[in-house]
Amino acid sequence: MVASPKSSPAGAEPSRERSAPGLGDENVLVDETTALLKPGTAIQSTEEIHKDDEKPLPKFQIMLLCYARAMEPLAFFSIFPYVSQMVQENGNVADTDVGFYSGLIESLFSVTQAMVMVLWGRAADRFGRKRVLVLSMIGVTVPTGLFGMAKSIQQMIMFRCLAGIFAGPIVTIRTMIAEHSTPKTQARAFSWFAFSGNLGMFFGPLMGGALANPAAQYPGIFGDIAFFKNYPYALSSLVVALVGSTAVVSSALFVEETLEKTPTPESNGEEAGAHSLSQSTMSTRDLLTSPGVGSALYIYGNLMVLAFAFTAIVPVFWFTPIKFGGYGFTPLQISLMMGLNGAAQATWLLLVFPPLERRIGSKGVIRLCGYAYPAFFMLLPMGNVLLRRGTDASVNAFWIFMPTVLVLGCGVSMSFTAIQLLVNDVSPSPRVLGTLNALALTCMSLLRAVCPASFTSLFAIGAGTQLAGGYAIWILLALLATPLSYVVRYLPDRKKAHKRQNSQDN
Known part of the structure; x- marks a missing residue:
């Protein structure tokens, strides 16, 4: 609703002290009736807001992001079935000490994630979601694949911490799903997001236990392969890394950047520009x-x-x-x-x-x-x-x-x-x-x-x-x-x- 303009006092000259914001013409006369925005300035109308709310959910993009999201719980939980046995074999530790080292290795992934999570979030806000997603997915996949080939407790800790350092995927994926959604579709989008996390939690231990020590579990297939005798937990970690690699490729090729699509306050004058800058920094x-x-x-x-x-x-x-x-x-x-x-x-x-x-x-x-x-x-x-x-x-x-x-x-x-x-x-x-x-x-x-x-x-x-x-x-x-x-x-x-x-x- 626009208020009726007040009448100027008789004989008063229009003010020339300042130009209307956004007009960019110092010779334009400005008085109380001058519009603050020039014709054609982009303003999101109520109809446009309704139109945004009615945008369909990009199901293919959500599916790709949910597939990538499953990698984090898959990597985290896949070692649980065999980590205690691996600790005992690699460290030659007493039975009473196995629980301590197993718990330490399991927890270090989350502790390291907590140390760097905000840095990845700020990187995604500054450099773009997709770039951070692909880079951090690679960073999680490589040490996860190498974990099963560790031959000492120190190496196990190092690979686990390296995987935790690249904590960018889960931060970025949550943000991208939010930016792909509207108020009407975000509940469905995040339901699939949560479901994909549950799938990773389910299949992680299943894959880890089923593929650990394949030479002993499946001697007819792997019994004669020396590599799996020397590295009995390599197959499990390599398969998880293979899943991660497919998520890296699908994200790099098909996932769309969402940061540039995010609406930000238009810089209509110094005040709005300062507001936008203050929010982004x-x-x-x-x-x-x-x-x-x-x-x-x-x-x-x-x-x-x-x-x-x-x-x-x-x-x-x-x-x-x-x-x-x-x-x-x-x-x-x-x-x-x-x-x-x-x-x-x-x-x-x-x-x-x-x-x-x-x-x-x-x-x-x-x-x-x-x-x-x-x-x-x-x-x-x-x-x-x-x-x-x-x-x-x-x-x-x-x-x-x-x-x-x-x-x-x-x-x-x-x-x-x-x-x-x-x-x-x-x-x-x-x-x-x-x-x-x-x-x-x-x-x-x-x-x-x-x-x-x-x-x-x-x-x-x-x-x-x-x-x-x-x-x-x-x-x-x-x-x-x-x-x-x-x-x-x-x-x-x-x-x-x-x-x-x-x-x-x-």
């Missing part, structure tokens, strides 16, 4: 103090603690004997339950989350998950209560109750995708989106290095002392999940603001 401290950023990062960290704690505890909990508060599952039963867990998460992420997010928003999803988390954690030990009764009726009830709780409880995994959307929403400028994602992922890497060992130790202490009947760890997790539904209220609701602006414009 924002310091980390300024970014952290921007509205909503601190709350979003807190929620992100809280969710990662719950995720890593649950992922580390639940296999041990399932294996722990019934009298100590577990389920007493066999390895086969644990594998089946892990498969059910993965299938349930995929269903929630791909089928339920996109329409639910459109209906109640990302904040609504996290608030809903914040209420569900404590209930889910407190229901898990109820299965042990049924098993401790030991009757046929209670055991049959357990096999109905436990899978149902697991499938429904996996709905809390939607919160991981929802918080990614909220992190994107609170970014003060598209020019710092890579840096903001890097800060979130730095938090994730540090927690991934610390949480699994910490919470499994707490679970062991609780089971050993039978504190709260052996259920103390679940009470702790329920308490840790409690603040989620409260803190999310402090985040700006961009979706509602967008709808409100549209209704006002119409």
